[in-house]
Amino acid sequence: MDQLYANVEELSADCSEWKGNIQISETIDTNQDKRTGPQLSDGAFAKILCLLCVFLLIGLLTLAVFFARASAQWEAGRLALGDSFTNVTAELGHLQTRYNNLTGDREQLQVQFDKILVEKNDLQTQFQVFQQGWVNVKGSLYYISPTKRSWHESRADCLWRGADLLIINSREEQDFAGGLQERIWIGLTDADTEGEWKWVDGTPLTESYWAAGEPNGDPLRKEDCVEFKKYGLKFSWNDESCDLQNQWICEKKPSPCVG
Incomplete structure (x- = not known):
């Protein structure tokens, strides 16, 4: 960015020096211009050229600023997405751990349920045979x-x-x-x-x-x-x-x- 500003200042100095040279040339060629009729002078041409260069530099500076801002926003968005991905990954890990724990608890409860069911059936059988005198x-x-x-x-x-x-x-x-x-x-x-x-x-x-x-x-x-x-x-x-x-x-x- 600093280099672009330096280029603009250097171009402005060159344009001033060129403008002085053109004024000298205009003095020498005044009589000839009068003889040849209305034409675009070299000074006017130089001014237009300098203005175009200035506009071009301004456009380049604007694009540079825009690009810098866009790059900063993109980097910020990338970091935000990275943080979100990390958080989602951590949450997924927590959910997987909870799921594994619940699965283990369910299996233990199933074992206990099966054991209680066997004991219940055994007691029911004993009760039935006891009622029959056994x-x-x-x-x-x-x-x-x-x-x-x-x-x-x-x-x-x-x-x-x-x-x-x-x-x-x-x-x-x-x-x-x-x-x-x-x-x-x-x-x-x-x-x-x-x-x-x-x-x-x-x-x-x-x-x-x-x-x-x-x-x-x-x-x-x-x-x-x-x-x-x-x-x-x-x-x-x-x-x-x-x-x-x-x-x-x-x-x-x-x-x-x-x-």
Whole structure:
């Protein structure tokens, strides 16, 4: 910009010097101009040329100022857009973080919901079987009859309930049945082959809790079924006639929970 102003001042000086030279030339050629008629003098031509140069410089200066202002505005706009882009990028990062956190929270809530749903279904199942007279002990359901029937009638009732007479596979089940303090049928019989005791699921007897002197197999009474007789004792089994009226215990595994 300063260089342009210097050029204008230099051009003005040149124009002044040229104008002086032209005036001298006009004095010399005055007579000739009078002879040749009206013509554009060199001085007038020089003035016009100088004015055109001045106008040109003014236009260039104006364009330079305009360009400088436009450049400043463009730079300011570019910086503003850069700041906006940075802010939007930061906000997008915050939103992504919040989204990730919410996704993690949703997954944790889903896990907790599924766990509570399983517990709810399990409690509902237990409540339903409890209403039907069943007891849940260590993963098995037991039904203790309130009435007395023969061994075969008792087993038919268990089968109707989707279960079978109690099979004792552990000391815990032996203590559970003995703690009822009632004469109770269990699912053990030698009705197929005398002296060959089997559980109702067909498995042979391997661990027994016979009372002293049992089984005695009285042939007159056809003692083919087993009951708890001496409850409260570890060894309490007695072979008895299947027609005797006793209470009984049914056993089954819980059904899978359905949501």
